[in-house]
Amino acid sequence: MELTRQETQFRKLHFSPPKNLNLIDIALVLVSRHANLYDVVTVFRYKLIGTIFNRGAFFMKTLHRIVLTLVLGLTVFCSFGWTQELTVLSLSEYHGHLLPDGDGVGGLAQVGTIVDMVRAETDGKVLLVNSGDILIGTVMSSAFRGVPDIEAMNLIGFDAMLLGNHEFDFGIDYMDLLENLANFPFLSTNLVGTYNLGVEAAVLKTVGGINVAIFGITNPNLYDITSPETKSLVVADSVEVVQNAVHAVSDWAHVVILLTHQSTRQDFALLNTLDGVDLIIGGHSPGWNGMYVPGMAFDPSLPDGVSETSTSALVKAPSFTKAISRVDLSVKQGEVVHQTALNIPVEGFEPHPTVASLTETYESRLSDRLNQEIGFADVNLNGERNDVRSIETNLGNLIADALRSGFPEADIGFANGGGIRNSIAKGNIALGNLLEVHPWGNSIVTFDLTGTQLLAALENGVSQIEDGAGRFLQVSGLNFVFDQRLEPGSRVVSVEVAGLPLVLGESYKIVTNNYIAGGGDGFEIFTKGTNFVDTQQLDTDVLGNYISEMGNVSPEVESRIVNLGN
Template identity: 35%
Template sequence: MKWAVRLYGILFVGAIFVGIAFHDALVNSQDFSLRLLHTNDHHARLESVEVGDNLLGGIARRKTLIDTLLAENETTTLLLDAGDIFQGTLYFNKYLGQADVPFYNQMNYAAVAIGNHEFDRGQETLAEFIRSSAFPMISSNLEIDVNSPLSDLIKSWIIVHVNREQIGILGLTTPDTEVLSSPGEGIKFLDPIAAAKKTVKILRGRGVNKIIALTHLGISEDIKLAQQVDGIDLIVGGHSHTPLGNIPGATQPYPLVETSPNGDNVLVVTDWEWGKYLGDLQVVFDGRGHLIYWSGSPHAVDESIIPDPDFEAQLQVFQAPLEELRNKVIGQTDTVLDGDRRNIRSIETNLGNLIADAILAKMQPDGAEIAIVNGGGIRASIPAGNITLGQVMEVLPFGNTIARCDFTGNQIKKLLEHGVSGVEKGEGSFPQVSGIQLMWNPEAPIGSRIMSVNVISPDGSMKPLEDDVSYRVVTNTFLMTGGDGYEIFKQSNNQVDTGFLLSDVVADYISDRPLINPPVGDRIIKAPL
């Protein structure tokens, strides 16, 4: 009898181990692999761009790389873009997104987020782009009036099926679009955190347990999103042009691993800018939809990649009308005119000085004494040599006109305080100036950084800015209407939109001078520490 008891005991224990092994095998069989290829902040960069001694990007090389990676496992791969397809080159100035959309259609993007620059030419231009697209454009935090041209065109979220698994994708757009672009009436930008929580609840209610947030918020806001919202597994972001991992200049890994309020891992990725790299993240979910594995790194879209010949042929059709415009020489410079993003948003540069000098000279007959432009509106550098009209238009792509107004000295100080308040974040409000010299302390508290301001007379003499004296200021229409957070411009007197196109004024200024070599270093001075 004892041998029977022992036998039953052995069989029972064995059954337990077999059951455990079977359960583990079942769970493993339910693991789900997903590969994300992603881009952001394309900014109409259909051609390759020079980065140091290298050429990076270009839509034809991107196509080749995407096709190569898709061939490895197309059925479990999603291609996403985190917004700002619009704005930045002659292609956008000429075609308003219609040169970009056929390429995006043919690359089979699964979804594209709405970026702030998608509103730069108003709602109808964006609506026409969406109507031409074969992919959904998404944002969960937009409230769109039924009378808007965008009504019913932008989705809050989508569900895609990958190997019979449901993947929820929600979009988010920076609320700063109201000051960074020109969305117009009929659109409200809601709190992204609240919108994300609401949308996650909807997707969970539909049985989705794997959720991607496709965002145009910036890396710092993406991290907050990961830390404050449960239910999001992956955040694919844009807006801040942040390099991660192996991308040049990166200081953070790819992916960033954050923790949600309930303790789950959340992966955050972004892909720098302009299609220079292609993000590539591979993840595995368990049967309950929890992340259990991840790996990946961005791929350089460099000269080792053979451009897709069909895309090259299509691009040539769009290039042809631009060549005459692009190549018209309007002047010369013997030095690089610095519009580098990091510099133009943190220090005085010779290109910032050139632009400010040009609009001040244009408006001096009207009594203008001071010019202030936002560094964020200056979008490229100009190399030494011939200066073409096309280069000027790429530096100043937004189609702004010149505006003038009257400010007291005290208001100008407040305006400049705002301008230097976001330098740590690389915000576009950093001022480039003419007609004044300012000294500031970047270590001082925000709101107390401006130490002194002097007005520079046409003869080069200087005197302190006086609080109660009225000064005529020239700027662009974007700032005049409160863009980049410059709400104080709305308080100015005698506001006039001159109708002079900013890029035309700068081009004329260059054309009128035999050599462009603006001095630099004596207008925006950091206080010695």
């Protein structure tokens, strides 16, 4: 191992790892400010495991970061005779909720007040983390694409944020832009690839004498639920890569925290799968918002996977900054001996003045633009999550019809249910309403499919209807019948295009958004099409133009989609 010195405040370490070794002893050295000699602070025994840190760029990058983090953050943990305390605060499923929701509850300004209160109470022995998905879900997020959210998180002082899936919705380069804006690391242990993302595989910190290792699981289904660009990345086996990473720091870390962005079922399964993890902080899945700590009475209503023998705690805060999770850990002789957990509702707390000043600035910039009226809805337009992912809705029909109207050469318009994020109430329709429905700013694409490929696409659309998957298609220009009681891949019973039976050998022109056209939501079959044209027109513009031309809209459910098994 070769060490080279750079004249900075701290000595940076560069490694030429010996070949064919499975174990490397890394001497961490710190430049003394008062002498020319290097003082060896400690020795960190790092196990080089091929499944995580292969020799080459990824190994060098990750290892270098871990060592630098230890050098900058390491303190000698001498308090083995008494108990040390650590508090972990976390947000889950943030989704652009910089401001309070429609009910007036939530927002980062209130979160900031709670964080300051807990820091004062604990003498600053606090870690503050976010389990991912800061983008998409509000008009503010759609308009400013996460910039004010990152700025507010900087003001509050977050320690780490997991990459979920929506961080990639505007592409890899935009995720990297946000990462550069943040004063805290973006984290993912199971995400590797050829891009120089600046994303940490681990965050190692020492807080009040307690060494803490933070790892993260990015959604294992990343390719299917966000930008097709992510296919250039490699999502490693989550359990294997995290377990190896935990073992690698076991001689150093007193507390190991895992941030996750996957289903609640997968989170609870980890309680009896992973060894050496003290706290799991969940994200991604709506529904369960609670806590489990070792030793609590067994609750049979909890998801499968938890048992009285589980040694890890698991928490998940309510979505949209309605509450912040707090976990207090007691550490004695380098081991976690006790944990307590609760969710703190933000309602009733005064806004943090500095954060509130920032949010008010962005609110003012947004207001005039969003209030511009473009049409009138004679009926309520149904964009409810469960509906657009399982049945035909009038808003789904309106969106699909707008696509075909904007591109009349197309035979069929498709809108994936997962891309419809809100309803529109009866009354005036403003630009803000459209941004709530289509927050991503996807461009519209046309291409040709054969009848055989079209049938395969419809099968994919109904293949996960039981799970409420976003791949369910709202349609224009065709009608189809399916039976969800049949096996996935064989559920479509009949298809008509423009009132005529589907011809497998015929060519049909499709218009849809660039997300599913690029293979998102499992529509790999779309990438097999021909004559692709990216129109560079945004989905919000196409829908807005259609509504403006119509003036008043009153779409209906017309039996375009029939489910025999419902």
